[in-house]
Amino acid sequence: SIDDPSSTGHEQVVFCQDTQTGLRAIIGIYSTALGPALGGTRFYPYASEEAALADVLDLSRGMAYKNALAGLDLGGGKAVIWGDPDQLKSEPLLRAYGRFVESLNGRYYTACDVGTYVADMDVIARETRYVTGRSVEHGGAGDSSVLTAWGVFQGMRAAAEHVWGAPTLNGRRVGVAGLGKVGKHLTRHLLDDHAEVVATDVDPRAREWVRANHPQVELVDDAAALVAADIDVYAPCALGGALDDDTVPALRAKVVAGAANNQLAHPGIEKLLADRGILYAPDYVVNAGGVIQVADEIEGFNFERAKLRATRIYDTTRQILRLADDEGVPPAVAADRLAERRMAEVGRLRTIH
Ligand code: NAI
Ligand code: K
Known part of the structure; x- marks a missing residue:
């Protein structure tokens, strides 16, 4: 307290x-x-x-947990x-x-x-x-949504591989809720990977942007319509709390992977998702591309180096999903354990000398 x-x-x-x-x-x-x-x-x-x-x-x-799992x-x-x-x-x-x-x-x-x-x-x-x-x-890293979106895409690929066997969104229907800085970049990565994108945003300017730039994207009225839609993957990219006692029972997607922070409205939702057979790629694992991008400034910003590091979100997500299966816990719990392990094991080194 x-x-x-x-x-x-x-x-x-x-x-x-x-x-x-x-x-x-x-x-x-x-x-x-x-x-x-x-x-x-x-x-x-x-x-x-x-x-x-x-x-x-x-x-x-x-x-602390996000930075630990980002390998920083x-x-x-x-x-x-x-x-x-x-x-x-x-x-x-x-x-x-x-x-x-x-x-x-x-x-x-x-x-x-x-x-x-x-x-x-x-x-x-x-x-x-x-x-x-x-x-x-x-000398800064500029807009961090670029690598945030790239990292979310990598985490989503790992989740797709875990559920369907191949690390691609090719042919999957992905629902993007929120077409802001991150959602726009993510939509582009998904289309490049030959996914079908269904999207929504409360802001008419964002909807107009999609119609003008990606006419193949289907727009629905609101996030509730996206939750109820026939989609394979749900990507919350707007505000926190997207997964709650109303949305999870209604969700038709098999995978949740998105950029929004604090997607689980309260503790226990991760269990509700697992019980429904929905694979949740923990938010703070897949959205770490932004902090990876800005952290790179400390070494003198190099976009390619930062992008490589954000690409590894694919490997980390994969590792967490396997650990979750091995230990019989939801991925959110497995992620916390892995972060705590790294903080304890590497942190301990600093007390040796
Ligand atoms: P943004 O403000 O550019 O975009 C958010 C979009 O969501 C806006 O277009 C807004 O109109 C829309 N929106 C708001 N409420 C909505 C609703 N109820 N239904 C549908 N759409 C709605 O923010 P940004 O940077 O794209 O971030 C998105 C999420 O990702 C936020 O939760 C943010 O905390 C998180 N995040 C962002 C990072 C970054 O580097 N930008 C890094 C890590 C997390
Ligand atoms: K502490």
């Missing part, structure tokens, strides 16, 4: 305040067992400081800035925040998240070296 900070397993939680700019931020470092903690900064109008704290504790823990030498962290970005965001506020990040001396690297953008990272970088997700002009 957050009433007892020592019970959450975090290494460090830092509260930051700058009255001049109105900055109130919390940086959560869950683990540096594998290396410096990397995770984005969320700028969001939380209802209370408790809500901001709960979110940063959750998100930083999630990043990075631990897990995340930050939240508490406030309305439309009213509060300014150069001085972002720079004040950057100075707090700098003060951690590299224990935490930041990146973009909800409410923060590449241009904001460029501003933060004027105060600290410990920032990724900067613009290409500043």
